Amino acid sequence: MNAGLSLxxxxxxxxxxxxxxxxxxxxxAAAGLLLWLGPDxxxxxxxxxxxxxxxxxxxxxxxxVMCGALLQMLPVLAGVRVTRPRLVGGLCHGLLVLGTLxxxxxxxxxxxxxxRVAVVLLGLGLGGFLAVMxxxxxxxxxxxxxxxxxxxxxxxxxxxxxxxxSLGLGHSGLGLPLLRWPLTDLHLAWGLLGWIATLVAVxxxxxxxxxxxxxxxxxxxxxxxxxGMFALLGWHSLAVLRGWPLAQLPALLLxxxxxxxxxxxxxxxxxxxxxxxxxSLYFWRLGMAGLLLxxxIGAASRLxxxxxxxSLALAATLLFLLGFALSVVNxxxxxxxxxxxxxxLQQRLATRIEVRHRIVLPNMKSILPExxxxxxxxxxxxxxxxxxxxxxxxALLRPAAVMWLADFALLGLNLLSATRRYGTECRxxxxxx
Amino acid sequence: xxxxxxDLNLDVRGLPPCEPMERILAGSDRLLPGQRLRxxxxxxxxxxxxxxxxxxxxxxxxxxxxxxxxxLVWRAGDLQAAAGDE
Numbered sequence: 026m027n028a029g030l031s032l033x034x035x036x037x038x039x040x041x042x043x044x045x046x047x048x049x050x051x052x053x054a055a056a057g058l059l060l061w062l063g064p065d066x067x068x069x070x071x072x073x074x075x076x077x078x079x080x081x082x083x084x085x086x087x088x089x090v091m092c093g094a095l096l097q098m099l100p101v102l103a104g105v106r107v108t109r110p111r112l113v114g115g116l117c118h119g120l121l122v123l124g125t126l127x128x129x130x131x132x133x134x135x136x137x138x139x140x141r142v143a144v145v146l147l148g149l150g151l152g153g154f155l156a157v158m159x160x161x162x163x164x165x166x167x168x169x170x171x172x173x174x175x176x177x178x179x180x181x182x183x184x185x186x187x188x189x190x191s192l193g194l195g196h197s198g199l200g201l202p203l204l205r206w207p208l209t210d211l212h213l214a215w216g217l218l219g220w221i222a223t224l225v226a227v228x229x230x231x232x233x234x235x236x237x238x239x240x241x242x243x244x245x246x247x248x249x250x251x252x253g254m255f256a257l258l259g260w261h262s263l264a265v266l267r268g269w270p271l272a273q274l275p276a277l278l279l280x281x282x283x284x285x286x287x288x289x290x291x292x293x294x295x296x297x298x299x300x301x302x303x304x305s306l307y308f309w310r311l312g313m314a315g316l317l318l319x320x321x322i323g324a325a326s327r328l329x330x331x332x333x334x335x336s337l338a339l340a341a342t343l344l345f346l347l348g349f350a351l352s353v354v355n356x357x358x359x360x361x362x363x364x365x366x367x368x369x370l371q372q373r374l375a376t377r378i379e380v381r382h383r384i385v386l387p388n389m390k391s392i393l394p395e396x397x398x399x400x401x402x403x404x405x406x407x408x409x410x411x412x413x414x415x416x417x418x419x420a421l422l423r424p425a426a427v428m429w430l431a432d433f434a435l436l437g438l439n440l441l442s443a444t445r446r447y448g449t450e451c452r453x454x455x456x457x458x
Numbered sequence: 459x460x461x462x463x464x465d466l467n468l469d470v471r472g473l474p475p476c477e478p479m480e481r482i483l484a485g486s487d488r489l490l491p492g493q494r495l496r497x498x499x500x501x502x503x504x505x506x507x508x509x510x511x512x513x514x515x516x517x518x519x520x521x522x523x524x525x526x527x528x529x530l531v532w533r534a535g536d537l538q539a540a541a542g543d544e
Contacts, residue, residue, distance in 0.1 A: 101504060101505050234500075234501070235475060235501065236474070236475060238472060238474060238500070240525070241524055241525065298472045299472075299474060360475075364475055364476060367476045368476075368505055371479075371483070371509055372508070372509065372512065375509060375512035375513050376512070381513070382487065388476065388477070388480070389474075389475065389476055
């Protein structure tokens with residue numbers, strides 16, 4: 026009999042849900058900031074608005090969902106035991122929420138105090154998360170490709186956080202130097218590629234075949250992509266720090282690796298067994314198209330003359346964050362949340378032996394109905410298109426911000442409805458005559 | 459491989475989550491004394507195992523290859539089913 030891999034090791038549903046439900050709120054804050062600041066926000070990557078906005082998005086939305094998903098997924102899928110999940114999850118979540126808000130406030134004018142508080146809170150929150158996950162992964166009973174890949178992704182997060190804390194300390198007025206160059210570029214590269222892209226790829230190996238019923242990813246890709254990206258990022262970092270020749274080469278190879286991942290994912294999605302699509306599939310396809318475009322435009326920006334390189338880099342970053350990462354996160358949430366609700370309802374039902382056979386639980390599709398998520402997908406697509414157009418026509422930025430507000434609001438409402446359904450079904454199970 | 463005459467067979471490959479687990483749980487509930495459920499699943503259904511345990515079933519993963527997992531389920535304490543033919 027197989028042993029040791031079970032829902033009993035997984036944290037209560039409230040642990041991942043608090044992360045998932047917080048993400049749309051930070052998305053609303055980011056979109057609200059975009060609406061408030063207007064076109065100036067995209068004028069320079071160094072503008073305080075751009076820095077506050079990007080951190081609300083990458084910490085408050087993307088890292089928020091990814092941390093919550095990892096806390097839930099590792100026990101169920103990899104047999105990794107998280108010690109005291111409710112406490113760990115609660116602390117990580119609280120510190121991440123408050124740390125992200127402090128950092129945004131620091132950028133927006135609160136100044137050195139905001140950065141000092143943010144450094145402490147984010148250092149403790151993300152550092153604690155890394156310690157718990159790293160400890161669990163080091164003792165994982167099954168050394169699957171995903172476990173290996175997650176180790177690389179967490180190393181990428183550790184480097185990103187380390188570089189970010191160095192920059193935060195530089196802003197804190199404690200007499201430490203603010204090494205904007207080269208630390209910002211390295212912080213960005215490790216955060217976007219070493220953490221976000223690597224984790225998405227590793228999670229895709231599990232979730233795409235499982236939820237979309239595609240063939241598995243090629244073993245060689247699963248074996249080498251995460252480690253290869255880590256090595257290329259190491260090469261890129263040393264090339265930047267030491268001024269090596271051919272410094273653009275690792276960046277171009279990274280773009281090629283991501284493009285290959287995107288193309289393989291699109292091919293697998295085209296080979297799925299069920300021909301009827303769903304919202305999650307649309308989000309994954311949009312995400313991979315966004316990644317392909319981001320890789321191509323990002324590579325072009327490295328070779329383009331300075332006059333157009335900045336606009337190309339901005340478009341590539343927007344495509345990566347909102348077209349790729351946020352789309353995939355949406356696609357994952359629309360599968361993970363109903364799946365977790367279903368799993369936890371089954372677990373609850375099993376405890377009521379006397380009525381178990383008389384209660385029919387909702388399936389995944391009725392926990393989060395397709396038409397509601399489909400509406401949000403179309404809104405997301407339109408918001409992305411208008412934002413990209415705003416790179417060339419800044420007057421479109423505020424209309425884009427309004428569309429992003431609606432997009433995040435609808436995502437939040439959809440997730441909330443699944444949570445409410447969980448509560449309703451729990452009460453039905455508990456009070457069934 | 460010889461198969462016990464009383465085995466219930468269930469092929470849930472190609473069904474979207476969470477239908478394979480729902481059907482295996484429903485099939486397990488129908489098991490008679492001495493009978494086993496032999497299920498073919500696309501992948502090892504890890505979260506299912508604790509649900510089976512909670513409901514009073516034992517299980518054994520007979521074979522796992524990419525795209526195919528064969529699973530045997532029987533009522534806990536049913537020695538005849540547990541002995542089976544494997």
